Amino acid sequence: MKAAPLPPALADGVFPAGCPSRTVLDHVTSKWGVLLLVALSEGEQRWSDLRRRAEGISEKMLAQTLKTLERDGLVRRNARPVIPPRVDYSLTDRGYELSALLVPLVAWTFENAGDIIGGAEKAK
C-alpha cells in the first residue's frame, strides 16, 4: 500500500513549528470545535440548538468556541434584537469548505470507534 498524496505546501514532509496553521488546526480540532462545525454544516442554527446537539457542552465552552470560530471567519453570528433573544449561527463560505472535510472524518470516527475502543482486534 502506497502513500496518500501530500500537498505541495508540505511536500518536504516537515510541519513547521511557528506556522499559523498550527493555531488554526488547534482551533478547528479542539474538543468542541469539530462538533460545532459539523453541526453547523447542516445549516443555520441557534444557540439552544447547538447546545442540544453538542451533547455535554457547557454554556461557557459553547460561547468560547463559537467566538473563536467567529474570529477565524468560519462562523457567522446573527443576533436579532427580539425578545426573547434569538441568535442564529451559520457557516461562512470558508467554514463550509472546512466542514466538507470534517464531516467525513467525524463519520469515519463514528463508524470505527466501537472497534477501536472495544476491540481486541489485530492490527494485521
Next chain:
Amino acid sequence: MKAAPLPPALADGVFPAGCPSRTVLDHVTSKWGVLLLVALSEGEQRWSDLRRRAEGISEKMLAQTLKTLERDGLVRRNARPVIPPRVDYSLTDRGYELSALLVPLVAWTFENAGDIIGGAEKAK
C-alpha cells in the same frame, strides 16, 4: 449554499456524550496525533524521522502519542533488535483510511491559515 451530507449514524444531528467516538476523536485530533498520522501517510518512517517532521514535538509526546495511536490500531510499530536501535512506524489499514481524510484537512489548513490568522478579511 446548502448542507453537506451527514451520515446516517448521526442523522438526528446529536453527538451523544458518552459515546466512544468522542475518545477516538480526541486521540486523532490531538495536537500531535494529526501531524503524525499525516506524516506516516507517506509511508513507513522511523522515530527520528518523525521527530524531525513533526517540528517541535518533544520525545515524551512523540512516544506517548505513538503509543496511543498504536493502541487504537492505527499505527504499527516494528522494533528491530539491532544496534543502534531501529524502530519503524507505519500505518495500519485502518490508519490509512483515516489519514486519507486527514491529509486534505491539514492541506486546507495550511492554505488558509495565513488568511485566517493574519487576515482582517470579512466573513461576507
Next chain:
DNA sequence: GAGAGTACGCACTTTTAAGTAAGGTACCCA
C-alpha cells in the same frame, strides 16, 4: 577515551483546556 546518535522510560513542573457555579438582562406569562 570523549562525545554523539538511537529509542526510549520516569519523575516532576508548567501550561492550557475545560468544567463548575453563579450572576445578569430584558422581557413574558400567571
Next chain:
DNA sequence: TGGGTACCTTACTTAAAAGTGCGTACTCTC
C-alpha cells in the same frame, strides 16, 4: 410577585495535555 426563557459573562477550580530534564545500553566516530 414570582417564576420562566434565551443568551450570554465573569470568576474560580480542576483535570488533562504538554514540556523539561535526566538516565540507559550499546556502538560508532574522532
